[in-house]
Each structure stands twice: as C-alpha cells, then as structure tokens.
Amino acid sequence: MAGPRVIHAAGGVVWRPRLPRKSGGEKVSTKDRVEVLLVHRPSYDDWSFPKGKPDRGESLPVTAVREIAEETGYTVRLGHPLPETLYRVRGGMKRVSYWVARPVGKPKQFKPNAEIDEVRWVKVSEARKLLTYDHDRILLKAFTALRDAKAHRTRTLIILRHAQARTRTGWKGDDLDRPLTKPGELQARKLEPLLRAYGVRNILTSPALRCAHTVETYARSIKAFLEVDDRLSEETRPKRVDRSIITAVERKGPLVICTHRPTLPWVFESLRLEPRELPPGEGVVVHHRRGRVVAVEHFGHRAARR
Known part of the structure; x- marks a missing residue:
C-alpha cells in the first residue's frame, strides 16, 4: 500500500x-x-x-x-x-x-x-x-x-569529478586532450546553476581538457578565469595533492575543484574525510571553518521529485 x-x-x-x-x-x-x-x-x-x-x-x-x-x-x-x-x-x-x-x-x-x-x-x-x-x-x-558554534559562517569548497568523457580505448590522441561526450557536456551545463547557488567565484581545475570543460561554461557565465593546477592531475602524487588542498582551504570565497577519480581519494584524505565513490559530473560540498570541516553534502544535478 x-x-x-x-x-x-x-x-x-x-x-x-x-x-x-x-x-x-x-x-x-x-x-x-x-x-x-x-x-x-x-x-x-x-x-x-x-x-x-x-x-x-x-x-x-x-x-x-x-x-x-x-x-x-x-x-x-x-x-x-x-x-x-x-x-x-x-x-x-x-x-x-x-x-x-x-x-x-x-x-x-x-x-x-x-x-x-x-x-x-x-x-x-x-x-x-x-x-x-x-x-x-x-x-x-x-x-x-x-x-x-560560529558554524553559520563557513567557507565553501566543492570537490567535483569531471563529467563523462570519451573512453581511453576510443580516443587516439593525447590523454590530456580527451574530451567530454555529449552526455558529459549536458552534465556540465546542468552544473552551472548549482555552482551559482553556492556562490562559487573561484575555479580550480586539473590541466586535463575533460576537467576544464566541465567547469568552463560556468566560468564564462561569471567572467572568471580557470586556474589550472598540475597538482590535481591524474598523474599526481599524494603530497602534491595535499599541498594544493591546504592552499585551497585557506582561500576566501566559495571555490570549486575539478579533478579525476584516481585523485579523489587523496583529496578526501587531505580534508580528513572518508573516501567516497563519485559518479562523473558529481561531487561533494565541503563546508569548513578555519580548516575544520563542519558539514559535507552531495553536489550534482538531481531533479527534485514532484
């Protein structure tokens, strides 16, 4: 019933x-x-x-x-x-x-x-x-x-896995240039109003084209530059990721970081969060105060049921 x-x-x-x-x-x-x-x-x-x-x-x-x-x-x-x-x-x-x-x-x-x-x-x-x-x-x-608890006044950090991209087996060029698929491009467009809802003003991305294209539409909409960080690449190392995240947490203004599935466990480790599996084009919103995480929520387009 x-x-x-x-x-x-x-x-x-x-x-x-x-x-x-x-x-x-x-x-x-x-x-x-x-x-x-x-x-x-x-x-x-x-x-x-x-x-x-x-x-x-x-x-x-x-x-x-x-x-x-x-x-x-x-x-x-x-x-x-x-x-x-x-x-x-x-x-x-x-x-x-x-x-x-x-x-x-x-x-x-x-x-x-x-x-x-x-x-x-x-x-x-x-x-x-x-x-x-x-x-x-x-x-x-x-x-x-x-x-x-002064937790009403927090900073926002969004950790995002890039949208769906062409497979390695189906792409013959340099892996850094592997583009998004058509569904991936749609995922990226749907992220735009969500990023705006959290007031994101700073955009940090891996040098891979699939990461940059995931957040590029939003960056253009707010006339912001994409900041490319090699430490967030798929071929990075844990210590380099940690240094990137330490710097990101210290920044003012809501920030999104777009990176790769293999890199995400090191990002979560740096934030002292339990690792989690993220589908393409989805992520987590980390609310923190003075570097201490006070709340984590899902980030990604999910239409509300009616």
Whole structure:
C-alpha cells in the first residue's frame, strides 16, 4: 500500500550581521548580533522562512536560491545545510530542504504581492515569537546552534569529478586532450546553476581538457578565469595533492575543484574525510571553518521529485 504523497520544497534561513542602532547607544549582545529574514503570507496570515516548490527538472539547492529571490528580492548563496522539515499539508506530506543562506549583492526592491505581502529582518529572539509553526521554530533552533558554534559562517569548497568523457580505448590522441561526450557536456551545463547557488567565484581545475570543460561554461557565465593546477592531475602524487588542498582551504570565497577519480581519494584524505565513490559530473560540498570541516553534502544535478 502506497504511503502519503510527498511534496518537495526548498528554502533557507537567510541571515546577516545585526548592527547597533546609532540613536540611543543600543548595545547588541553576542546572541543578538545576527538577524534572520522572515516572510508573511497574507492568504495564511503566517510568518515563516522563505521557501517554495521546484520547477520541473530543478535541483533543490537551485530551488532554494530562486524561491528566496522571488519571495524577498534577495539573491543569496547557500552555506551549511540545515535539517529537513516534514509536516502534513493538504494532499500529503511536505518535505522542505533548508540551508543557511547569506545575501550577496544589492537586493531588488520588494513589492508586496498576493503571495508575500511583507518581509522582515528580526533578531533571533523576535523570530522565535513571530514564527507561526513549530517546525519553523525547530529549524530556527538548529540555526541558533550553528550560530553559537560560529558554524553559520563557513567557507565553501566543492570537490567535483569531471563529467563523462570519451573512453581511453576510443580516443587516439593525447590523454590530456580527451574530451567530454555529449552526455558529459549536458552534465556540465546542468552544473552551472548549482555552482551559482553556492556562490562559487573561484575555479580550480586539473590541466586535463575533460576537467576544464566541465567547469568552463560556468566560468564564462561569471567572467572568471580557470586556474589550472598540475597538482590535481591524474598523474599526481599524494603530497602534491595535499599541498594544493591546504592552499585551497585557506582561500576566501566559495571555490570549486575539478579533478579525476584516481585523485579523489587523496583529496578526501587531505580534508580528513572518508573516501567516497563519485559518479562523473558529481561531487561533494565541503563546508569548513578555519580548516575544520563542519558539514559535507552531495553536489550534482538531481531533479527534485514532484
């Protein structure tokens, strides 16, 4: 017997540093140095975090960023993943994936509409009172635990295996020049909105053409240079990989590294992660703070079920 229908959605706990007001010399306590963004839906008369359902063929991280922008006017980049919420709605169960999210760039002017008529930045203590539903208060508690551990403010490193390439037996040229297949080119294009959802600005790749082409479309879309690192090649050595990863972890700004299946175990070893098998065109998102990994999640295009 089939269970209840599950409706998927995605959103975020969007936060920013809270500055003291100039008038009155208000002091801001440590726990009140962060404020979060809530939305009000007039049709339900409720306060919640911004979220929404995926478009057809859309991955949930991309959904989260798009829905936050549509509901609030804020473009965000995703950070540390948060626990899913699951609750009953008309027609089945609703499962919502959430991330910690930070605004980037200048927001669009918010215009009240039939779906969202107000957005409000509030202190965490105020959000706890304002939120309508228990599942959102539980989500807020998860966020505040990260805030207290300073894990809400992390750096993002995406480790990516190149997309599907021509086989060695079917390629007669130099192995460095072995290209992507047509399905591999499609995989690479589908990675573009995902890389944007995590705000990637720096792109590091093995010198192999199949790696460079996996991230080239995205690099062009943000007018960024591909940085080629021989230490990430298929013919590298563990110590060279380790030096590359140490440097990468120290860099500011979200970064993607595109490399090869034989090289990945050394990458994971350098990050002190358990090795894992990655299909072509997929990877992991590593959220770290001062070199210490605090969360790892899957990275790759997977359309949300509808």
